[in-house]
Amino acid sequence: MHLDRYASFTTDYQDYEFYSDGPKGRVKKTVMFTKAQDDPPIYNLAFGDVDPHTGIVSDIVITDNKDRDKVLATVANTIHAFCNHYGNHYIYARGSTPARTRLYQMSITRLWEELSIDFEVHGVIDNISYEFQKNVNYEGFLVKRK
Numbered sequence: 001m002h003l004d005r006y007a008s009f010t011t012d013y014q015d016y017e018f019y020s021d022g023p024k025g026r027v028k029k030t031v032m033f034t035k036a037q038d039d040p041p042i043y044n045l046a047f048g049d050v051d052p053h054t055g056i057v058s059d060i061v062i063t064d065n066k067d068r069d070k071v072l073a074t075v076a077n078t079i080h081a082f083c084n085h086y087g088n089h090y091i092y093a094r095g096s097t098p099a100r101t102r103l104y105q106m107s108i109t110r111l112w113e114e115l116s117i118d119f120e121v122h123g124v125i126d127n128i129s130y131e132f133q134k135n136v137n138y139e140g141f142l143v144k145r146k
Contacts, residue, residue, distance in 0.1 A: 001112050002074035013085035014107065016078040017050070029072030030057050031078045036092060041140070043082070045093040048076055059096040072107050076115065078090070083145045092124070094140030101139065109134050120144045 008018040008031070016031040028050040037101030044110040048059035065071075079091055093102035105123075108115060112134070117123060122129040132141070 003111065004070050005073040005077050006070060008074055008078055008135060010078075010081065013082055016081065020063060020065045020067055020071055022063075022067045024065045025062055026037075027063050027065055028052065029074075031075050032057070033078075033082050033086075033091070039076050041087075041089040043089055043091050045075070045079070045087075045091050046118070047093075048096075067106065068103075069111065070129075072104070072111070076119070079143060079145060082120070086146045089145045093143065094124075102137065104141065105138055108132065118146055122146060 006018040006020065010016045014033045018029055018031075020027045021030055030048060030050050032046045033043045034046070036042050046057070046059065049055045049063055050057055067081060082091070083089070083122045087124045093104070095104055119145070121132040123132050123136060124130075124137075124140040124142060124143040125138055129135070129142050130138075132138075
């Protein structure tokens with residue numbers, strides 16, 4: 001993938017950290033992968049801002065640091081790193097709200113040309129996976145590196 005992204009850091013290949021830089025300042029973000037299902041293996045991707053005072057990760061904060069595509073490209077890059085270490089498993093992601101899931105879907109659509117080179121993307125509706133199509137509202141996404 002050749003999208004502009006931030007450098008991310010990991011010690012265990014399951015949790016990744018990076019910093020978003022923009023008009024709201026420097027914001028620490030984290031991406032976490034946890035196994036959600038064994039057969040076939042599916043990992044849940046959780047993503048959010050790290051509170052600088054408590055260290056607690058929040059997936060409901062709206063940072064609005066004017067770098068959405070760069071942040072999402074960084075998250076996609078962590079999927080590469082995770083798969084390099086643990087294998088090419090399905091990764092499940094959805095927003096913390098329907099509006100945020102829709103935002104992710106719009107970003108997938110906008111970045112489709114780049115994303116589809118490296119990833120299979122499926123939309124999920126009522127726990128059923130479909131090949132990703134533009135203009136269909138999904139409840140979540142299953143992504144697998146090609």
